[in-house]
Amino acid sequence: MGNRGRAAERRKTKPAVIGGMIAVVVGGAGIGVYALYGGGAAADDGTTASASAGKKSPSVKTGPLSATEVTTAARTFLTAWQQGEVTKAAAGTDDSTAAASLLTGYTKDAHLKNVTLTAGTRAGDKVPFSVKGTVDFKGVSKPLAYDSALTVVRRAKDGKPLVDWHASVVHPDLQDGDTLVTGESGTPPxxxxxxxxxxxxxxxxxxxxxxxxxxxxxxxxxxxxxxxxxxxxxxxxxxxxxxxxxxxxxxxxxxxxxxxKTTLSPGLQADAEQQVAKKARASVVLLRPSTGEILAVANTSHGFNTAFQGSLAPGSTMKVITSSLLIDKKLASADKAHPCPKYFKYGGWKFQNDDKFEIKGGTFKASFARSCNTAFISQAPDLENDDLTKQAQQVFGLSMNNWAIGVPTFDGRVPVQSQAQMAASLIGQGGVRMNPLNMASVAATVKAGTFHQPYLVAPSVDDRTLATASRTMSASTLSQLRELMQYTAAAGTAAEAMSGLGPDYGAKTGSAEVDGQKKPNGWFTAYRGDLAAAGVVQAGGHGGDTAGPIVAALLKAGG
Known part of the structure; x- marks a missing residue:
């Protein structure tokens, strides 16, 4: 039979619904996708059948996708995937190589069989679908069911609608480059x-x-x-x-x-979970300054551990580290006069305080307690580009990616910067990045007088070597830094949250501006007795009002 005869025979065949997908029986070869582009069955090279037969190819189609184009592309892909036709399914995506690799592994490595894919209701260019199948490995099997979704895009070179390929199409927990594997788990429970x-x-x-x-x-x-x-x-x-x-x-x-065995306290962990549940996007860490033991860690969102692995600008809580640097270098002293103008220009940027306030004739302690930005920015001309980085690394044990707490962490980032970015780093903006674990450790270092690397599992369990700091603050610097934080907790921006927790306490608030975010991230770090904690409420507003009550509640509960 000639090509035209076979094409005609295919067009006469009635489509059948298979698992919610439209498919058509082709001769005796099995099930193939019924996908029409310009009235002809799709050819292997991506052109229409009429174009393959020698007719002039239509012009490249542009513009928004039609409902028919979206549903047809989705059905083409899903039906091929369901029938195990990996090459055809992959060809229906905009990254056939990556798609073929992951779809092949879906059967070969993940050992999934009898897969049924059922499309849901299209929403614009997006099509949700459900997946049901069986995972079968060496005689042990179990059903698997989950929901996923795909998005259809138009290929620029020929206008063809294709599935926008990402690993999350195969399973929503997959990120690009990840794979699915069934077998004896490499790690026992x-x-x-x-x-x-x-x-x-x-x-x-x-x-x-x-x-x-x-x-x-x-x-x-x-x-x-x-x-x-x-x-x-x-x-x-x-x-x-x-x-x-x-x-x-x-x-x-x-x-x-x-x-x-971990260092977590059951009571304080329960308290931490309750506290973060009161705010959207909140995270907190509580630890013991004298040892570094982590007593509690909690996040409103349970999928990503922002408390340990977040990378966020810490805002004015960074002024604890900056203050230690300025005092060390004799650029500031707790009870001596210190400038706090409305504005300060440096590196081509004009910096200002919240609500453009100024303090006339005030001390450095007053500037710290009220969180005056220009009091710190104004010292930038007298600092070297790497001074803040060295202080964070050598005194506070941060920004060296060498903590070993027992689970993955982000250990803070204080890069060497210049000009305006260096100045912004002094107030916790620029390239500085931290999380509650890092900032709880900063407060703990001030309380203990020296850096103790936080840990969740005792190093004796697996003979880990904990990170150390190469130097400690002088007695004078440490005494003044504690004075600054104690005054802030008693009479500064942290006073409302820390009310009733004194006198052996200290705190610092922070607000970090984020591009495209209406409200800043609210930060708070504090210590009380042999406890230190830090928290952040993303897009929550000022730290004293948002993260402050969370931190203070845990310090009170642990006392």
Whole structure:
């Protein structure tokens, strides 16, 4: 039969609904996708059948996608994927190489079979769909069901509608470069315990999900457990760079867990979870300055551990580190006069204070307590570009990427900068990035007098070497820094939140502006007795009003 005869025969065949997808039986070869472009069946080279037959190719189509184009592209891709026709499915995306690799692994490595894909209702260029299948590995099987979505885009060179390829199309927990693998888990499960010996579970403490994943990754093999069989997300290079942990999606058979003990306090962890739940996008860390033991960690959002791994401008809480630098260099002294003008120009930028206030004839202590930006910016001309970086690294143990707390962390970033960016760094903007763990450690260093690297699992468990600082503040600098923070807690911007917690206490508030965000991120770091804590409420507003009550409540509960 000639090509025209076969094409005619295909057009006469009635489409059948398979798993919610429109498909058509082609001869006896199985099931193929029924996708029309310009009235003809899609040819292998991406042109229409009529163009393949020698007719003039239509002009490249541009503009918004029609409903028909979106649903047709989605059905083409989903039907091919469902039938295991990887090459055809991948050809329906804008990155056929990456798509083919992940879709091949879906069957070969993830061991998924009997997959049914059912499209939902289109919303613009996006099509949601449900996935049902069975994970089958060495005679052990379990059903898997989840929802995903795809977006259709128009290819520039020929106008063809294609699926915008990302790994999340295959599973929403996948990031580009990640893979799905079923097998004996490389890391056995762990039973994590609090400091009193009680089991830590996500049911009791939802915030601990990423922490428990990190503990398993680090200690699964070392704790003496036996691996089970699981479907897991294995992180690729990009995800690893973000310190994302592998994730279990489905447990086919249980392993035997090993046991790892943490420093978390069950009561304070419960308090931390309750406190962050009162605010949207809140995170907090509580630790013990004398040892570095982490007593609680909590986030409103349970998917990403902002408290340990966030990378946010810390705003004026950074002035604790900057103040120690200025006092060390004799550029400021707690009770001596210090400038706090409305404005200060440096490096081509004009800096100002909140509400453009100024303090006439005030001391450095007054400027710190009221969080005067220009009091710090005005000292930039007398500083070297790397002074703040060295102070953060050498005294506070930050920005060296060498903390080993037991789970993944971001250890702060204070890059060497110049001109206006260097000046902005002095008030926690510019390129400076921190998280609540980092800033709790800053308050703890002031309280203890020296840096103790925070930790969640005792170093004796696996003979880890904890990070250290290369120098400590002088007795004079330390005394003045404590005076600044105590005065701020008693009579400055932190006074309302810290009311009733004195006299052995200190605090600093912060607000960090973020581009495209109406309200700043609110920061608060403080210590009381042998406790130190820091918190952030993203897009919450001023730190004293948002993060302050969270931190103060934990300091009170731990007292």
């Amino acid at each position: 762990v039973k994590a315990l609090d400091r009193d010996g009680g089991e830590l579970t996500t049911k009791k403490y939802p915030s601990l999900e990423p922490v428990l994943d990190g503990l398993r990754e680090k200690y699964g093999k070392k704790a003496g457990g036996k691996a089970g069989v699981e479907l897991r997300v294995i992180r690729g290079k990009a995800s690893i760079a973000k310190k994302a942990s592998d994730k279990t999606l489905l447990e086919l058979s249980k392993g035997t867990p090993g046991t790892v």
